[in-house]
Amino acid sequence: MSPQTRKERERAERHQRIIDTARELAESQGWEAVTVRRLAERIEYSQPVLYSHFAGKSAIVTAVALQGIADLATVLHQGHEEAASPADALYRVARAYLDFAAANPARYEAMFMMNVDLVWGLDAPQPLIDAFAELEAMFRPFVDEADLGARTEVAWSAMHGLATLDSHGRLRPELRERRLEILVAEWLASVGVESA
Template sequence: MSPQTRKERERAERHQRIIDTARELAETEGWEAVTVRKLAERIEYSQPVLYSHFAGKSAIVSAVALEGIIDLTTALRAARESAASPEDALGKVARAYLTFAADNSARYDAMFVQKTDLAFGPDAPQPLRDAFAEIQALFVPFADKSDLAARTEVAWSSMHGIATLDRSGRLVDDLREQRLAILVDEWLAAVQR
């Protein structure tokens, strides 16, 4: 292996270690605890080394968010592809989304709550466009193309709202299944008018 290849591999490993450490710190202590200084101490590198990889905290949060988006997209795709019908896919994908949000709180916050450097919309990085496309695929069998994007945004917003309120303890635990059923029923009623 050439010295250049080894240096590139070591840099990539250090880059990933910063991302992993930030995510782990956020999972145990919250995103407020994630600072460049604390990360440098945890991974035993100087702050300038961290800054050689990331411009600051929002860039680190963005990297955690992108990894989370990729994992969320994988979960949504698996749920959609395992469905027996387009109607079944609505429930399976909504459940996968809400489960991901509940099981990955630090990553979910990085993706949709924390300040990041990520652009959303047409200029979004490919992983974000892929996640949106996965949710949009749910409505292709039902929706008119003219309102497909708006319907997808409303569905995403609905799932995000439920996920956020549930994770913060503002919804009744015993009503989770009922909420999910109502959400899917509302989606179906809206597209079958």
């Protein structure tokens, strides 16, 4: 391995270690506990080393969010892969989304509730495009292309609302499954399909 290749690999490993440590700290103590100083202490790098990777906390949170969105896209894709039918895909993808949000509260907060440096829409980074494409794929069998984007955004908003209210303890845990069943039944009814 050339010295240049080794340095690049070490830099990439440091970069990932900063992201992982920020996520772990946020998961255990909340995002307000994540500061460049605390990260530097925790991973035993100087603050200038952290600043050589990230401009500040916002850039670190953005990196955590972007990796979280890539992981979410993978989970949503798996939901599609496991589905027996388009209607089953609605359920499985929504379940995957809500489960991901519940299992990764700090990442979910970074992804969708914090002010991060991510561009949404047509110029979005590839992980955002991929995740949204997985959500669109839920409705593609049921609606025409002209209605696909808006329907997907409404569905995403509903899932986000459930995930957010659930994570803040505003919804009754014993009704989690029933809420998902009702949500999917409403989606199917809105496209003229009866739920099973």
